[in-house]
Amino acid sequence: MIALPSVPPEARPRLAPLRGLEAGELLIHELYLSVQGESTFAGLPCVFVRTSVCDLRCSWCDTPHAFTRGERMPRAEVLARALAFDCPLVEVTGGEPLLQPDVLPLMAELCDAGRTVLLETAGAHDVGPVDRRVHVIMDLKCPDSGEAHRNRWANLDALKPTDQIKFVVASRRDWEWAERTIREHALDRRFVCLVSAVFGAVKLSDLADWLVAAKLGDVRMQLQMHKFVWDPAARGV
Template sequence: MTGRPAATSSRRTVDWLAQYEQARKGDWRSLRLPMVEIFETVEGEGTRAGYPTVFVRVFHCNLRCTWCDTPYSYAPAQPEFEATIGEIASRVNELGWHHVCLTGGEPLIHRHKSQLLVDAIARLPQVQDVHVETNGAIDVRPFAALRHQSRELTAKLRFIVDYKLPSSGEQAQMVHEHLAVLSEQDELKFVIADDHDFDTAIAILKSYPTKAQVLFSPVWESMPPHELVERMLKNRLAQVKLNLQIHKVIWDPNQRGV
C-alpha cells in the first residue's frame, strides 16, 4: 500500500463551499492539518520569482509523479507535525512577509480545511499575495470561487496549476474544465521533459484556452533550458514564459527548507 488517495475522489464536483460556510460557523481555527514545514526563503519560480516568501507545505498528495522533488510530502513518508489553522496563520504572521506560497504535497487535498487555511492567511494584514501551487488533478473551481467571498481574497488569491504531461505518468488525472476559469493573475505551468511533453503542452493550450500566464519549465536532465528555448522560439510561443527554478541554482537541488 502506498497510502495514495484514490485519484477519482479528487475529480468529483463537490460543494466544498457549503462545507466551508458551515465550518466558518464553528471554531474553524482549531481544525488541524498534517504538515511538512513552514519556512521563509525567496520564491524560486513563476512570475513572482525572487520575492521573499513564506512557504507553507501541507502533507498528502493524490499523485505520484515520476520526477517529483518532494517525496517527503506524502505517504509512505509521515507528516512532520500537525497544526491548527490558527497556528499556521499565526506563524505566517510572525514571519511577516508579503508573499505566501501554499504548497505540498497537494495543498487543496484537504478540501474545506484548505479553503479555510487560504482564507485565514489571505486576511492577514501584511499579506499581499497568496499563491496556491496545485497539481492539476483537483478542480480549482470551488477554491477560485473564494475570490468572490471577500475583497482580500479577490485581490490576493492566485492559483499556479501544474499541468502534468505524459512524462510525469499522471496526465490521465488532469482536470481540464477548470483551465477556463483561471484568470490573468493565475499561472498554468507545464514541466517539460521531452518533445512529446512539449507537443502535448501546445495541444492542451489549443484545446483549452486560458487567461492564465503560461509557463514552460524544463526538466534539466532531459530537456536543457537552451533546447526548450529553441523550441519555444521555433513554435512562435509569444505568450509563454520560460520558467527556471532559481532556488535549485542558489542551493543544492535536494536541500529542503529553501
C-alpha cells in the same frame, strides 16, 4: 474527522496519513521563509506552507519526502506561524494542498491578513472553491509525468486571468503536448503560461529553442531558481 476527497482507487492508500485529521487541523510538512523560485513571483521573499500528502506520483517529483511525513497543527497555529515571518508573499504548496479541506479557510485568512497568497496545485482537484483573491498556479501534467490522465480539464473554466498554468517538460514529446494543449485551449491568451524543464532531463537551451520557434502568446520559460541557488536536493529553501 475530515472527509477525505474522492480519488481513483489506486490512489486511495496514499491518503492514509490524513485519516484521523480533525476539522480545524492541517498536516504540515514544512513551514519556512525563503525566496520564491518559480512563477511570475520568482525572486521575491516568500513564506512557504508545505502541506503533506499527494495522491499523484509524477515520475519526476522532487518532493516525495512530503508524501507521508508531517506534523498535525491547528489551522490557527499555521496561520500565526506564517504571519510571524512578516513577509507579504505566502505560498501554499505540497504535496497537494487541496486534499486538506482546511487549506481553503487558511488561504482566505491569509488574504484577510493582507498577504498576497499563491496556491501551487497539481490541477487534479477542483480549484473552484479557492478564494478568488488567491493566485492559483496550476499544473497541467504532461505525458511523461505518468499522471496526465488526472488533469481536471474543467478547472480551465474556473481559473481567473490572474492565475497561471505550469507545464513541466521532461522530453520533446512533453513539449509538443504542451504546445498543442496551449493552442487548443487558447491558454496563452487567457493566462500566463509557464514552461519549465525537469531538472537535468531536458537541455535548457533546447527548451528555449522550442519556445522561440513556437511563436506562442504569453508563454514564459522559467527555471527553478532555488535549484541553482542551493543544492537541488536541499530542503527548506
